[in-house]
Amino acid sequence: MDPAVGDWDGNGTTTIGAFDPATATWYLKNDNNPGAPSLTPFRYGAPGWIPVVGDWDGNGTTTIGVVDPTTMTWYLKNSNSPGAPDITPFQYGAPGWTPVAGDWDGNHTTTVGVVDPTTMLWYLRNSNAPGAPDYTPFSYGSPHWQPLAGAWNGFRGGPRMSGAHLATAVPPAGSTTRCCSGWLRRVRRLTRTCRRRGRRRRMGRVIGKERRRRGRRWQQPQPRAMAGR
Numbered sequence: 001m002d003p004a005v006g007d008w009d010g011n012g013t014t015t016i017g018a019f020d021p022a023t024a025t026w027y028l029k030n031d032n033n034p035g036a037p038s039l040t041p042f043r044y045g046a047p048g049w050i051p052v053v054g055d056w057d058g059n060g061t062t063t064i065g066v067v068d069p070t071t072m073t074w075y076l077k078n079s080n081s082p083g084a085p086d087i088t089p090f091q092y093g094a095p096g097w098t099p100v101a102g103d104w105d106g107n108h109t110t111t112v113g114v115v116d117p118t119t120m121l122w123y124l125r126n127s128n129a130p131g132a133p134d135y136t137p138f139s140y141g142s143p144h145w146q147p148l149a150g151a152w153n154g155f156r157g158g159p160r161m162s163g164a165h166l167a168t169a170v171p172p173a174g175s176t177t178r179c180c181s182g183w184l185r186r187v188r189r190l191t192r193t194c195r196r197r198g199r200r201r202r203m204g205r206v207i208g209k210e211r212r213r214r215g216r217r218w219q220q221p222q223p224r225a226m227a228g229r
């Protein structure tokens with residue numbers, strides 16, 4: 001069994017799955033608990049093929065794909081169900097190479113990549129179509145290491161595959177939920193500070209008026225007492 005993780009139902013949570021290469025059967029679950037798969041197990045691919053998963057169409061739902069390792073032909077599907085591939089099958093990589101999939105450019109669409117295990121050269125492409133890699137092939141890892149890819153610095157969608165984006169993948173324009181809530185906290189704090197400052201300024205104007213009215217006898221109030229909460 002090969003593990004696979006993805007947001008199969010597009011609810012923002014990455015959950016578990018498995019692919020049985022002996023029968024090309026997919027077992028996908030929409031929660032991270034033991035138990036029966038959430039989707040009726042189905043076959044997609046052929047025995048011995050390599051599973052890949054990703055959000056090929058960028059709609060927020062992770063879906064399946066398979067790669068025929070003898071020809072390195074990719075068969076990608078935009079739904080988690082059996083049937084014909086949604087993307088015209090195409091060849092990318094050479095036989096014996098390891099497929100990886102990731103959102104290399106951070107545009108929320110998962111695309112193909114291959115790693116030559118003998119040289120650990122990575123060939124990443126930003127579209128799911130045949131052609132040259134979009135990044136100059138680079139070496140990362142030692143021969144026959146297992147390539148891994150993921151949004152390590154975290155952005156919407158999280159890891160896209162039992163393979164892909166690596167440290168050198170382009171950092172995303174988007175941000176993680178955690179970043180986002182941190183950012184929101186900062187904005188809220190700033191807003192509160194601005195409100196406090198505004199109140200203080202308004203209080204300052206009132207105090208000034210009062211001082212002018214009462215003359216020198218007026219005692220400057222303690223700022224704490226006047227600052228409000």
Ligand SMILES: [Ca+2]
Nearest residue numbers: 007009011013
């Ligand atoms: Ca999910």
Ligand SMILES: [Ca+2]
Nearest residue numbers: 055057059061
């Ligand atoms: Ca999708």
Ligand SMILES: [Ca+2]
Nearest residue numbers: 103105107109
């Ligand atoms: Ca992309």
